[in-house]
Amino acid sequence: MSAKACFHCLEPVPAGFNESVTIQGHAQPMCCIGCKAVAQTIVDQGMTDYYKYRTESAGKVEQLVPEQLALIKSYDQESIQQEFVAHQGDDKEVLLSVEGISCAACAWLIERQLLAHQGVKRVDVNTSTHRAMVVWNDEQVKLSTLITSLAEIGYKSYPFQADSEAAQKQATAKSFIRRLGVAGLMTMQVMMFAFAMYFGMFSGMEDNFEQYFRWISLTLATPVIFYSALPFLTNAISGLRAKQLNMDVPVSLAIFGAYFASCYATLTEQGEVYFESICMFTFLLLLGKHLEFRARLKASEFTANLQKLLPLTARKVENNEEHITSAKLLSLGDIVRVKAGETIAADGVVIAGHSSVDESMMTGEHHPVTKRVGDQVHAGTLNHDGILTIEINKVGQNTLVNQIIRLQHSALSQRPRIAQVTDKVAQWFVACLLVFASITAVAWYSIAPEHAFWITIAVLVATCPCALSLAIPTALTCAVANLTKRGVLIKQSHVLETATKLTKVGFDKTGTLTLGRFVIDHTEILDNAYDEQQIHALASALEAYSEHPIAKAFTESASAAAQQVITDAQVHTGYGVAGMWQGQRVHIGKASWFAGPQPKNAQAVLYVNESAVAAFFLQDKVREYAQELQQELKQQDIERVMLTGDPSDKGAQLSQQLQLDACHSALLPQDKLALMQSWHNQGDICAMVGDGVNDSPVFNAAHLSIAMDSGADISKNTADVVLLNSDLRSVSKLITIAKKTRRIVRQNLALSLCYNGAILPLAAMGLVAPWMAVIGMSASSIIVITNSLRLLRL
16 A cells, blocks of 8 residues: 555545544554544444455545535435335334445444444345345434434445335345245255165165155155246246236146156156156246346336436425425425435426536436526436526426336337237247147157156247247337437337338428527518517517427517517417407418518518518528438438428528438428328338427328427327437437347347257257256247347447
């Protein structure tokens, strides 16, 4: 260790800092007050052995600030503890996530520190998961005291909150371990008696001993069959009740058939017993299923992680006073304050403050997003700096993070056509397998009766189509998880299948290929009865009723004092907005809305009593990566066409700039729809990328519809895919991952079909022992899942 290194955290000691702590008779240098305080606490409490046995350095110590202490204190409230505390009689149990655990010495130190408190009954530290389970009496010591106590020795901790799905998976994993343990333990015992009987056959064992060993083996094998192997039987019965032949039917026939045949041989003292083979068979089968379960768990962990990002508590503001409450108790209209470094607890609108927010958990975009008054923020996102005061407008299942989770589940539960076909093939495969196994049994009984039973079992197990059934669901789960992580929200099950077949993509212009952040370049007054200030006030009052990106150019440029009163306002999709103003009918929108001479290339025209009084010329900026997307689509031989309602020459200019294949301007929604239908008639598989209300009809006609998150709500509701990050590169990424998914699905199907096709004749010829069959079946499933996991790394 360097002389200038801190004895506690091993980081360099800053020049001029000369503090030290006497540890085991020697003055040891410290790098900061925090490390000194922690080291002194460890020494004072007689736990210096920690420094003797540690194998890794301790983490840098961060002192708790009053805000953190107040948050920790809130964990004592019963309403908040309901989220993460379990009761064991008069005691309570909590699972803490502990930061800074690096080696076994840390676990020892934490246990000693917590057990020193009166009322702490039990502490179990898991160095792999960095979690500590604590059982304590709440009357004798508070949870906040325990968490603060851990902070005093350098470990930051907070309650671990597992969602219900994670808890269910954890229970399933524990169940696997218990069943595996019983099967493994009993298999070893039964094997010992089996070897004794094998040797007895050569050394002349007395019949009484052999029969005794058989009964012992039957007794030991019974819990394996009726506990460890029971899920296979219950799944098989459930499948048969639903009139479906699932993969557990042949497996159950093999296990329970062999068991009852061996029981019959034991009772009648005739024939052979194979209890050791059944136990080993069950153990290997469970081991394979457990490995498969762990691999599938990894594929779906992203969804679970989304839920875990939601905080437990929130700072609710009432009567200008701030108090900490459970995040689940927030309701619409509540005012919440979010400080720097804290996670936002519910969706809301910023009503005070200015900050940057990390929304990467939803959008995949790691650059912080600036949030000001009036901006929407979402639950689970992280406030980087500044203080935000927000008014809650969505809670519970209506928050964006829960909508994402729900849509993700929906997309995965709606099985695509190829998956439905594969499921039917697997069922027919099982039916054919049962018939083939019966033929094998009859054939071998006539050839060599002593081998017929085990060869039939080998056929039943080896050809089980587990890998075939896993080939598609695992690949789809991994692909959807990857895309969601990148901010591509898939709403329909056909998306990945359709995206691989696209031949043409239509793009809306405003808000899709451009940012849609218009500013008024200049205004041309056509009727001198109105001045410019009056025209802008009237235009902004009308556009206030529109969600079109052009409308923001007027609303942002207008002053509140200049607002005009508009009544009977109506939005005419594809045209603009109409209303009544001072007894006159006024319109703002397309230059071709009404007949008469129109200024060339104006993006919007204001009409009074159907007469044009002013024309507006706007500027917009091309969206980042628009050029890059067009190049990538061109390399994939996908035709690119712009469909815009803008009558000016801006569309043609942008189309030329981005090198699109074609551009259609001045289109009404029905024109876009007709164009899309004509492409269908020509045999094209088409996608439409847009953001506006006027894109909704064409979304319904397109084979694949993609909406920008910055667009209108109706377009996002109609679309098959929503780009939460509004990043055009996501369109190309979606197509790339879809093609990769198709390739991996084909590989999985080919692998599983080749395996089953090759193993079937070998098993039927008696060349595959039952234990080989188990290993082969499990290995094929694990290979298929591992191949699918590659989609997570794209």
